[in-house]
Each structure stands twice: as structure tokens, then as C-alpha cells.
């Protein structure tokens with residue numbers, strides 16, 4: 101199953117990551133499904149919706165335990181560092197990252213609750229590539245909880261030889277590879293405002309706003325079509341905004357699931373929130 105999926109996803113990964121060298125433009129290296137795979141996802145999801153009696157309401161502000169308005173997700177942080185302390189991150193950086201991420205997640209109904217933060221010294225794990233045997237060994241030894249538990253690994257994030265800012269697997273894939281389920285953040289991006297919220301979005305089944313191009317797109321109705329990511333070296337939002345798909349409005353550069361810097365805004369749309377909550381109900385908490 102895994103080998104087949106990796107081959108299926110390879111083309112899209114090559115496109116997404118080919119210009120992701122850290123020094124020029126650090127970015128996300130998650131394995132985006134290709135257009136055929138996204139079309140298959142769309143088909144499956146339409147089927148699932150048709151067989152669900154009535155659309156379920158968003159769960160913010162309702163039915164959450166303990167009087168909380170939010171669904172809290174148990175979160176385990178693993179900081180991998182090298183023998184010479186490369187990769188060491190102070191507690192303050194980790195705490196700030198969770199706090200900033202929880203602010204970005206306010207609109208989603210989810211909040212991260214850190215259960216433990218562990219520091220591990222292991223040069224091989226620190227330098228392990230995405231989906232390598234070494235990284236799987238790390239996951240098998242460190243991972244806590246089931247599909248409803250978030251494991252965050254801080255280390256060097258390397259995908260196909262490129263150093264990236266982070267990556268994660270989709271909830272859909274976690275079903276097949278539960279032992280590898282989690283989010284990896286490169287220690288050099290630990291202070292990036294949006295990276296953890298962005299990878300959490302993938303973990304909750306969100307695609308990039310530009311995955312799937314103009315059609316079928318990202319399987320979310322209220323994000324404008326976007327043919328490709330646009331990256332800016334400055335934090336200023338371009339004016340006018342680019343518009344890379346016909347009849348779809350401006351590219352959603354304010355979206356957390358795009359690569360644009362924070363200057364354009366950092367939002368999830370209601371459609372993305374619904375998709376995340378569906379992933380929680382149908383996959384992660386199921």
C-alpha cells in the first residue's frame with residue numbers, strides 16, 4: 101500500500117518541492133496528492149456526503165466537554181537534537197509556537213494541549229529524511245497515542261534531499277500508516293508564525309490552496325482557485341493580488357494553506373474548518 105501511494109504521489113511531490121531549497125525559499129514539503137489522486141478523493145467524499153443523513157453542524161461552541169468551547173487535542177512534542185546540541189530549542193520558543201498556533205486555530209474549533217515535551221539526542225534521527233527507515237524508526241519509538249493525538253517532531257526537515265520548513269501527512273493517509281502519523285517542523289523554522297498551523301491543517305486533511313490547480317482544486321468550495329503558489333521575499337502583500345485561475349477571483353494569499361508570508365493575512369476559511377472537522381469526526385476520532 102505504501103509503495104503504491106508513494107509512487108502515485110511522486111510526481112506531485114517533485115513539482116511541489118523542486119524549488120524548495122531552504123536558503124532561497126523555505127517551505128512546506130508535505131507529499132501533496134497529484135490531480136488524479138485529488139479527483140479520487142473528491143469522488144470518495146461526494147459519496148460519503150451522499151450517504152450521511154444530514155450535514156453535521158460545526159462543533160465550535162457546542163457539545164465540547166468540560167464547558168470548553170473548543171476541542172482540545174493531546175499534543176506530544178519531541179525535540180530531536182544532535183550530540184553537539186545542533187537542534188536544541190529553548191522551552192520559550194516551543195511554548196510561544198503553541199500559543200501562536202492556538203491563536204491561529206481559534207476559528208477552527210481546535211486547540212492544542214501539550215501533554216509532554218521530551219528532548220532526545222540522536223544524530224541519525226535528527227538528520228533522517230521524510231519517510232526513510234530511520235525516520236520510521238524514530239516514529240515507532242517516540243510516537244504517543246492514536247490517530248486523535250498529535251505528535252510534533254522538531255528536527256531537520258528533509259524531503260527528497262531538500263531542507264524544508266516542515267511537513268505532515270494527511271488524515272486520509274494516517275489510516276494506512278498510523279505509525280508514521282505526525283507533523284515534522286524544521287528547528288530553523290520553529291519561530292515561523294504559521295508553519296505549525298499550516299502542518300496541522302494538512303494533518304486535518306487540508307490540501308494547499310494551490311494543490312489540484314484550478315480544477316479540481318483543493319476540495320474546499322470557499323477558497324478561490326489558485327494555479328500555483330506565489331512566494332514573496334518581503335512580508336508585504338502584493339497589490340493587486342495575483343489571479344491565476346479564470347473566473348475564480350484573486351488567489352487566496354491570505355490563507356494559511358498557501359505559501360505567502362503573513363503580510364496578506366493568516367486565515368482558514370469556513371469551508372476549510374468544515375473539512376478539518378470532518379477529518380476529526382470521520383477519521384481521527386472515529
Ligand SMILES: *[C@@H]1O[C@H](CO)[C@@H](O)[C@H](O)[C@H]1NC(C)=O
Nearest residue numbers: 182183184185186187223227
Ligand atoms: C554539529 O554537527 C553537524 C553535523 O556534523 C554540523 O553540521 C554542525 O555544524 C555541528 N554544530 C556545532 C555547533 O558544532
Ligand SMILES: *[C@@H]1O[C@H](CO)[C@@H](O)[C@H](O)[C@H]1NC(C)=O
Nearest residue numbers: 126127265292294295298359
Ligand atoms: C513559514 O511557513 C510557511 C508555511 O506556513 C511557509 O510558506 C513560509 O515560507 C515560511 N517562512 C519562513 C520565513 O520560513
Ligand SMILES: [Zn+2]
Nearest residue numbers: 128129130308
Ligand atoms: Zn504544506
